[in-house]
Amino acid sequence: MAGSAARKGQNGQPMLLDTELEHLPPELRWREWMGRIEAVIFAASEPVPWETLARIVGKSCNIELIIDDIRAELAGRPYELVAVAGGWQHRTKKAFGDVIRIAAGQGDVSRPLSQSEALVLMCIAYFQPINRGELSTFFGKEVSRDLIGVLRAQDLIASGPRSPQPGAPYSYVTTKAFLSHFGFDTLRDLPDFEALEDAGLLSKEKLLAGDIPVGLTHREDGDEVNVADGEML
Structure with a gap:
């Protein structure tokens, strides 16, 4: 199928991911791309580079604009999407740092670099x-x-x-x-x-x-x- 990316299924056989989503109207296609990109970034333990995200969306998808839309939707959330180390990563906002440390039983602050x-x-x-x-x-x-x-x-x-x-x-x-x-x-x-x-x-x-x-x-x-x-x- 045109506009599809290969991936492996549970049996090791190649599967196809419809990246272009041409059967969807533009608005729904954009929302699906947004969901895919946010899900991949959310699940990753390290910053996700552009090349990785490009494998799950269509060739006409502007990843930077997708990221901007995701950031806009996260504006009121305690976490944000940041560009770091050559990729994108979800991070909690600094205002919640003390709350996270206390919840984790870490006390006040970890020792900074001397x-x-x-x-x-x-x-x-x-x-x-x-x-x-x-x-x-x-x-x-x-x-x-x-x-x-x-x-x-x-x-x-x-x-x-x-x-x-x-x-x-x-x-x-x-x-x-x-x-x-x-x-x-x-x-x-x-x-x-x-x-x-x-x-x-x-x-x-x-x-x-x-x-x-x-x-x-x-x-x-x-x-x-x-x-x-x-x-x-």
Whole structure:
């Protein structure tokens, strides 16, 4: 059947999904596409990319407009549809963060990143790929393996390409989990470093002093938690 996508049934045989829905009037077709897209995003444990959504709707479907319509319908709900980590994901609104934590028996707030962890993570985000030696040179003191281990354990950074330096040390890069944690769709959503410098809002001196640009806050259970805390490297 034209306009259908193949999928597997319980017996492993190919099944067909009618994606074009040409038998439906335009309004009902649009509502069906909206339902499919919202259902797939709702069921996913990670942000769902455009390519995945495109497999369940017709070629003429404008996914971005579908997302806008879903967002409009969720305007009064305690959760929303956000673009993050290269896809879309349902997230509870930050106003309900405390309620969710208390209901889950988590107390007040989880421990945010320390100031030193946040500063190193920020440096990796802006200057990746960057190795530990380069980080240590930047901060004027050694960045410990333990600190790097904390960021790796939280899946905020991963090993990047080896540096073209003696010993070929591994460099570090941020991960999709980093984008998800901080509510970024792509790294282009980071505050423009040069613009911050030109505006006098950020410099190496301010960075070392602990001034973190607005927007680098950690999201937990729908709430935003400032990453600064105060701890030596």
